[in-house]
Amino acid sequence: MAEVEVFRTKRKEEKKRSARLEDFLFTLKLIMHNRIAFAGLIITLAYFVIAIIDYIDPRWLGVSNLSDALAFLHGKAYYPSATLVTPPTLAHGWYYWLGTTEYGIPILPDMLAALKVDLTLSVEIVLTGALIGLILGTVSAYYGGLIDEAMMRITDIFFSIPALILALAIAFIIGLTFTNIALAFIIVWWPIYARLGRSLTLSIKNMNFIEAANAAGSSSARNIFYHVIPGVLSPLFVQFSLDIGTVVQLFAALEFLGVVPVDPFLPELGRMMVWGETYLIYGKWWAVIIPAIFLMIFTISVSLLGDGLRDVLDPRQRR
Amino acid sequence: MELRFFIIRRILLLIPTLIGLTLLTFILMRALPTSLLLSQYVNPHSTLPRSVQIAHARALLGLNYPVPVQYFFYLAALFHGQWGFMVSNFYTGPVLTGIEEFFPNTLQLTIFAVILSVLISIPLGTYIGSKPNSVADHAGRIFSLAVYAMPAFVLALLFQIVFGRGAITGNPLGIFPISGTFNYALVPFPVPSWLVSPNTSALVSHPTHLIIFDALIHHDYAIAYSGLLHIVLPVLTLTLGILAGIVRFLRAGMMDNMRQEYVKTARAKGVPEKIIIKRHIRKNALIPTVTVLGLLFASLLGGVVLIEDVFDYPGMGLLGINAITSYSIYGVMGVTLVFGLVLVFANLIVDVVYAFLDPRIRY
Numbered sequence: 001m002a003e004v005e006v007f008r009t010k011r012k013e014e015k016k017r018s019a020r021l022e023d024f025l026f027t028l029k030l031i032m033h034n035r036i037a038f039a040g041l042i043i044t045l046a047y048f049v050i051a052i053i054d055y056i057d058p059r060w061l062g063v064s065n066l067s068d069a070l071a072f073l074h075g076k077a078y079y080p081s082a083t084l085v086t087p088p089t090l091a092h093g094w095y096y097w098l099g100t101t102e103y104g105i106p107i108l109p110d111m112l113a114a115l116k117v118d119l120t121l122s123v124e125i126v127l128t129g130a131l132i133g134l135i136l137g138t139v140s141a142y143y144g145g146l147i148d149e150a151m152m153r154i155t156d157i158f159f160s161i162p163a164l165i166l167a168l169a170i171a172f173i174i175g176l177t178f179t180n181i182a183l184a185f186i187i188v189w190w191p192i193y194a195r196l197g198r199s200l201t202l203s204i205k206n207m208n209f210i211e212a213a214n215a216a217g218s219s220s221a222r223n224i225f226y227h228v229i230p231g232v233l234s235p236l237f238v239q240f241s242l243d244i245g246t247v248v249q250l251f252a253a254l255e256f257l258g259v260v261p262v263d264p265f266l267p268e269l270g271r272m273m274v275w276g277e278t279y280l281i282y283g284k285w286w287a288v289i290i291p292a293i294f295l296m297i298f299t300i301s302v303s304l305l306g307d308g309l310r311d312v313l314d315p316r317q318r319r
Numbered sequence: 320m321e322l323r324f325f326i327i328r329r330i331l332l333l334i335p336t337l338i339g340l341t342l343l344t345f346i347l348m349r350a351l352p353t354s355l356l357l358s359q360y361v362n363p364h365s366t367l368p369r370s371v372q373i374a375h376a377r378a379l380l381g382l383n384y385p386v387p388v389q390y391f392f393y394l395a396a397l398f399h400g401q402w403g404f405m406v407s408n409f410y411t412g413p414v415l416t417g418i419e420e421f422f423p424n425t426l427q428l429t430i431f432a433v434i435l436s437v438l439i440s441i442p443l444g445t446y447i448g449s450k451p452n453s454v455a456d457h458a459g460r461i462f463s464l465a466v467y468a469m470p471a472f473v474l475a476l477l478f479q480i481v482f483g484r485g486a487i488t489g490n491p492l493g494i495f496p497i498s499g500t501f502n503y504a505l506v507p508f509p510v511p512s513w514l515v516s517p518n519t520s521a522l523v524s525h526p527t528h529l530i531i532f533d534a535l536i537h538h539d540y541a542i543a544y545s546g547l548l549h550i551v552l553p554v555l556t557l558t559l560g561i562l563a564g565i566v567r568f569l570r571a572g573m574m575d576n577m578r579q580e581y582v583k584t585a586r587a588k589g590v591p592e593k594i595i596i597k598r599h600i601r602k603n604a605l606i607p608t609v610t611v612l613g614l615l616f617a618s619l620l621g622g623v624v625l626i627e628d629v630f631d632y633p634g635m636g637l638l639g640i641n642a643i644t645s646y647s648i649y650g651v652m653g654v655t656l657v658f659g660l661v662l663v664f665a666n667l668i669v670d671v672v673y674a675f676l677d678p679r680i681r682y
Contacts, residue, residue: 157339159614160662161655162621165639169655172643173347249470253625256472259643273473280476281486292473299468 030312037308043301044241047115054116085279085287101287102275111294113267121178122247125185130240132186133193138228140194141201142220151194158191164250168259176259185247196239200232234313241306245299252295269295325674329667340659344652345393351648353382397656403649409633409641414653417638422657423528424500425623425634430529431550432557432619439558440565441605447566448573448604449596460570463563471622475556475629482552495552498631500530502545553630560622561615568611572604579603606677613669620658 031037053060088099098107140151158166170184204210205228213223248269255270256277269291276288348356360376361369377383381392396402402414410417447459466474479486483497496502526536531550534543576582577600585595624636631637635654642650 153335153339156336157343157659159617160336160340160666161343161659162617162624162662164621164624165655165658168624168639168643169347169651172646172651173350173648245468252470253472256470256625257628257640259640273470277476280480283487285480288473288476292470295470296465296468300464303464303468 027312031308034308034311036304037312040301040304040306040308043297044305047298047301048119050112051115051119054113058113085284087284088286088290098290099286101272102278107272107287107290110267110272111269111291114269114272114291117266117268118248118251119244121182121251122244125182125189125247126240126243128186129189130193130236133190133195134197134229134232134236136190137194137197138201138224138232141198142205142224142228148198151198155191155195158188159195163188164253167250167254168257171254172259181251181254185250189243189247192243193236193239196236197232200235201228204228204231235310238306238310238313241309242303245302248295249299322671322674326671329670333663333667336663337660340656340663341394341397342390343659344656345390347655348393348648348652349386349389355646356380356648402653405642405645405647405650405653407641407645407647407650409637414649417650418635418653418657421634421638423525424530424632425627425636427529427531428550428553428557428623428626428632428634429619431554432561433616435554436558436562436565440562440569441601443562444566444569444604444608445573445596445601448570448577449600451574451577456570459566463566466559467563471556471560472625472629474559475552475626478552478556479629494548496545496549497552499549500546500633501534501542501549505541505545549632553626553632556626556629557619557622561619564611564615564618565608568608569604572607573600576600576603606673609669609673609676613666616665616669617662620662 031041084100084104085102086096086100086104089096095106095109098111100106101110136151140148167181167184167188170187171181174180174183210223210227213227218226251268252270252273255268256274258274272291273288276284276286276291279287357373357376357380360379361372365372367375381389384392400415402418405411405414405417410421443459447456450456479497481490482492482495483490484493484495486493486497525533527533531543531546534540534546582595582599585599586592590599623634624639626632627634627636628640635657638650639654639658641647642654
């Protein structure tokens with residue numbers, strides 16, 4: 001008798017899993033049909049693959065930490081005239097294909113290595129912010145009342161200060177280090193998700209299936225975690241994909257304002273553009289334009305992917 | 320509910336938000352190590368021992384009181400206009416005076432940017448949205464996406480290089496100055512009374528405090544023209560930054576409304592297509608766009624910081640950056656508070672306009 005029970009639950013789980021897999025494959029199929037979104041997906045994945053490669057073994061990309069890189073460059077693979085800003089050239093190996101920036105640092109490997117830093121930071125920030133915001137938003141909207149009103153006022157306050165300025169102020173107060181910048185961004189970022197999660201929960205809360213779950217004796221906590229949050233997740237994921245680009249841009253902006261004293265040789269897109277700015281007036285455009293275009297392609301592909309996901313995950317279109 | 324009751328309710332809801340805002344800046348200040356705060360009050364040339372000076376500073380700052388009491392002291396100081404003192408390369412003096420001096424410049428920048436972006440984006444969004452999937456639609460979308468994805472400071476740098484006077488010698492397109500608010504060489508000596516900065520003289524004639532408008536009022540057309548030339552590139556950069564968002568939302572709204580039944584009805588009645596688009600579709604599509612304007616205003620103020628840094632434009636953004644880089648806690652708090660206040664009131668106006676446009680939301 002017990003064996004039958006075990007077998008039954010196993011089969012149920014398998015069915016559930018296969019349904020989920022099918023759902024996922026269906027989503028993938030829909031994205032592949034949307035050519036623009038698919039292109040966005042491929043480019044975004046390529047950026048993440050480069051970042052992951054850098055995590056596995058930095059030597060494959062040549063540069064992980066530019067202070068090492070300088071020693072490396074002045075050692076074996078040193079290209080003598082590259083101590084200044086040199087234009088893109090095909091003559092000295094793939095390192096110099098996109099030219100060099102200040103200190104003769106080759107742009108291409110530096111740019112690829114920068115992805116590790118930038119993408120890690122932005123995924124960290126957006127993921128943590130989304131988790132905090134999701135839980136606070138859904139719980140407060142589900143219970144409503146005074147908690148909800150208080151939460152709305154708090155998010156209002158956070159929305160009433162531009163993110164860049166608030167992040168600057170917080171980072172300044174708690175100390176300008178890499179971790180603190182991430183923390184400052186998280187403090188700025190969660191209210192967006194709280195507001196989004198709240199508005200979605202309000203529309204789900206009164207649906208029939210929640211009432212049915214209540215009638216079946218499901219607790220509030222169970223309702224929130226098993227019924228509300230899965231329903232909220234897909235629009236939140238769209239916002240998530242859009243924000244990853246925004247955070248990288250904002251971080252580059254912070255770097256540009258010169259208030260992030262991380263290791264000066266840490267590969268980072270904003271830092272590279274700041275270096276390039278000095279040489280722009282001498283007509284040496286590549287040092288700032290190439291990293292800018294690299295960042296631009298990432299932001300565009302991520303937002304194309306987000307738009308595609310919004311269409312694909314929309315239940316009205318799935319039918 | 321009537322519109323004025325809605326407005327009263329909205330203004331009453333402003334009170335907790337404003338209290339929260341001051342609480343936030345207060346927490347930021349209190350989160351700072353006390354030693355850093357006190358160190359600004361220690362004079363190394365004084366004959367008094369350090370411990371006595373520190374004790375004086377503690378008493379002066381009210382640090383011996385419990386934290387909630389300190390918050391009330393902080394609020395009282397804010398109301399009395401005592402926003403602290405800041406020292407930096409850019410500005411040294413009382414924070415409130417600095418804000419009074421530099422806020423009008425930023426206001427001028429944002430006013431022009433908002434007007435320009437509304438003037439461009441509404442016709443553009445209407446045109447694009449009324450012809451989905453046409454060449455113009457694709458071009459418009461690619462353009463807005465590209466502008467959105469380009470880092471704002473890089474765009475500003477490019478403008479400086481291409482259109483900036485003196486950025487590259489012999490640049491035929493270099494007609495616009497790349498820094499400052501107006502050409503100071505135009506000011507004859509002694510300085511005209513109306514141009515004297517508010518913290519150096521009480522006898523000033525700044526009817527609006529905005530340089531371009533003040534110059535126009537005083538019939539000083541050379542300065543007004545110079546001011547306009549100086550503001551072109553920063554305004555253009557700011558505008559492009561928020562343009563993409565408005566166009567995108569307006570387009571989506573237009574396409575949503577295009578499918579509605581009332582459009583079909585209007586077409587069946589034989590209403591000309593131009594009037595359908597202008598009076599029926601656009602009017603309804605503008606309603607959700609207005610809500611986005613509030614958020615866009617936030618990104619505009621955030622963008623101002625970057626743009627002012629690139630163009631060396633003496634405004635609130637530059638004041639804030641310099642307060643941060645010179646570790647002036649009062650400067651940081653003052654700027655944060657002012658930006659917050661501006662946004663809170665901007666959102667209030669957006670909400671009221673929204674309620675005016677769409678009577679359904681006045682619940």
